[in-house]
Amino acid sequence: xxxxxxxxxxxxLSEEAFLTINCTYTATGxxxxxxxxxxxxxxxxxxxxxTKADDKGSNKGFEATYRKETTSFHLEKGxxxxxxxxxxxxxxxxxxxxxxxIFGAGTRLFVKA
Amino acid sequence: xxxxxxxxxxxxxEMGQEVTLRCKPISGHDYLFWYRQTMMRGLxxxxxxxxxxxxxxxxxxxxxxxxxxxxxxxxxxxIQxxxxxxxxxxxxxxxxxxxGPRxxxxxxxxxxxxxx
Numbered sequence: 001x002x003x004x005x006x007x008x009x010x011x012x013l014s015e016e017a018f019l020t021i022n023c024t025y026t027a028t029g030x031x032x033x034x035x036x037x038x039x040x041x042x043x044x045x046x047x048x049x050x051t052k053a054d055d056k057g058s059n060k061g062f063e064a065t066y067r068k069e070t071t072s073f074h075l076e077k078g079x080x081x082x083x084x085x086x087x088x089x090x091x092x093x094x095x096x097x098x099x100x101x102i103f104g105a106g107t108r109l110f111v112k113a
Numbered sequence: 114x115x116x117x118x119x120x121x122x123x124x125x126x127e128m129g130q131e132v133t134l135r136c137k138p139i140s141g142h143d144y145l146f147w148y149r150q151t152m153m154r155g156l157x158x159x160x161x162x163x164x165x166x167x168x169x170x171x172x173x174x175x176x177x178x179x180x181x182x183x184x185x186x187x188x189x190x191x192i193q194x195x196x197x198x199x200x201x202x203x204x205x206x207x208x209x210x211x212x213g214p215r216x217x218x219x220x221x222x223x224x225x226x227x228x229x
Binding site: 032036041042043044045046049051089093099100101102103104105106 | 117144146155156158161168169204206216217218220221222223
């Protein structure tokens with residue numbers, strides 16, 4: 001079945017450091033890929049998405065490229081801020097998976113001033 | 114747009130009691146999802162509805178759990194009887210389309226359930 005694997009956290013960075021959170025997936029068909037972010041005490045919010053191979057999703061300085069050859073969708077940001085501290089979830093959905101969105105375990109990011 | 118509204122925000126109950134969680138999706142969204150979040154198991158899909166009809170309930174852990182959607186603006190998740198292992202954050206989410214360019218889940222703020 002479909003699955004998502006992302007790097008374990010927590011990840012601790014200093015402000016203005018470069019961020020990478022790795023995500024790989026297993027899926028049949030042609031899934032859409034997502035990054036969601038969860039701030040303390042809140043529900044998840046969509047950060048960015050990509051619906052086909054080689055697409056790049058971007059938002060708020062974050063980027064991720066849909067790599068079909070490596071089945072990956074790594075999240076990157078060139079310069080993190082304290083306000084980026086949150087839990088980040090990689091996710092996929094596929095019509096062969098019954099339109100269900102499957103989430104990775106989440107990676108907690110701490111950014112120090 | 115008020116977003117997805119869940120109630121209550123927090124629920125503390127004793128083992129064996131019935132618990133009912135409520136969700137109001139965003140108006141016009143045809144898909145509604147119930148997720149459970151725990152440290153051990155992460156975010157698990159319990160059940161989802163399309164146009165008020167349950168489509169896939171394979172994630173519902175056991176018969177103690179039931180979900181209904183009597184109309185397009187309201188859904189409930191019921192646990193009867195509740196057990197301590199049901200303690201988790203329960204999220205409701207809705208979406209306009211299940212796939213394609215407008216595919217996006219909108220989450221509520223969740224219900225933190227503690228079963229003592």
